Amino acid sequence: MHKNRWLLLPVLLIVLFGLNLSLGSVRIPFREIITILIGSESSQSIWNDIVWNFRMTKALTCVLAGGALALSGLQMQTLFRNALAGPDVLGLSSGASLAVSLIFMSQAAGLRFLSTPSPWTVAIAATLGCSGVFLIMLAISKKLLDNVSLLIVGLMIGAGTSSIVSVLQYISRAEEMQTYLIWTFGSLGGLNWTELMVLAIVLLIGAIVAIRLVKPLNAWMLGDNYARSIGVNIKRSRFWIIFSASILTGGVTAFCGPIAFVGLAVPHLVKFLVQTTNHKVLIPTVMIGGAVLMLFCDILSQLPGSTQMLPINAITALIGAPVVIWVIVRHSRIRI
Incomplete structure (x- = not known):
């Protein structure tokens, strides 16, 4: 029976995807959602626009972002053989945050890049920040033989970039700092179809690389x-693992902001469910698990029955933090 428990994930994915489309400030009956999805007109034409132009893109963003972060976290935990490693251990999210902070708070540093940065500008800046840290980590990885040292270097790079961001926040104006802080909360509902397609292509590349790394990932589990x-x-397998994790994390951070705990928590929950360490099974199930968790968090963030919304990072942290505590208690000896 336990071998078929993974079947719960696709079922949950379908159910939560449908709920995500039906819930919101405007409640749309589930049967009307089905009518819209099969291409028919609903009883109210405005519902078609709401579903296709707003809720569908948000739900697909949840699926892509959740799957990407979960897969990135799985690769990092395997590479470093560390239960507490996540997508941000290489400092990629911190690099993106630094680049975006320079866009929003550039005047504080005596610069003026853009007065009103567009979403594409923010996405490009975040991508450049992630890419910069990735290149630094790639150069350092060629000098280091063990992964533990690489992990420590990644954490120190993250701490360094975070300190620069803190200085910019301290000397920036309140409205500039507020704009940046809103970005750090994460957002899943701001993408249009063009941006969603770009995100999907980037994440597809990262996922294909990860799938081709099944044998090295299984081997890394044993040292x-x-x-x-x-x-x-x-060296080559470590490069491609870092590349895949970087492009997955960087793509999500660029378009959705830094979303915490999903990549850290999902691999543990999925391993507990499927009871295997074979990455041929783990990669697809972890991606589905990440999509399920992100859809669930997005539903909670909408506060069903209310017009208010909570930041997605607040919900992912609320769910992810107990998982981290559970991991620490379950593994009394965690390698750091």
Whole structure:
């Protein structure tokens, strides 16, 4: 029976996707959602516009972002063999945050990049920030032989970029700091179809790379020496694992902002459900699990029955933090 528990994930994905489309400030009956999805006109024409132009893009963003962050977290936990490693351990999210802070709070640094940055400008800035940190980590990884040192360097880069952001916040004006803070809360509802397509392409590339890394990922579970003994090229596989995790994390951060805890929590929940360490099974199930969790968090953030919305990061942290505590208690000896 436990071998078929993974079937719960696709069922939950379909149910939560439908709920996500039906819930919101304007409640649309579920049967009307089905009518709209099959291409028919609903009883109120405005419902068609709401579903296709607002809720569908948001729900698909949840699926893409959740799957990408969960897969990135799985790869980082496997590479570093650390239960508390997540997508941000390489400092990628911090690099994106620094680049975006320079856009929003540039006047505080005596610069003036743009008076009213567009969403594309913010996305490009976040991408450049992630790419910059990725290149730095790539150069450092060639000098370091062990992954623990690489993990520590990534955490220090994240701490350094965060300190610069803190200085900019301290000397910036209140309205500039508020705009940046809103971005750090994360957002899943701001993408149009063009931006969603770009995000999907970027994340598809990262997922394809990860799927081709099944053998190295399984080998990394048992350590560097075992990976070498079965013919895995350590440097090359580490490069592609970091590349895949970077493009997945960077793409989501660029379009949705830094979303915490999903990549850290989902791999543990899925492993507990499917009871396997084979990445051939874990990669698809973790991606579905990430989509499920993100849809669930988005539903909670909408405060069903209310017109108010909570920041998505507040909900993911509320769910992810107990998972981290559970992981620490369950693994009394965690390698750091």
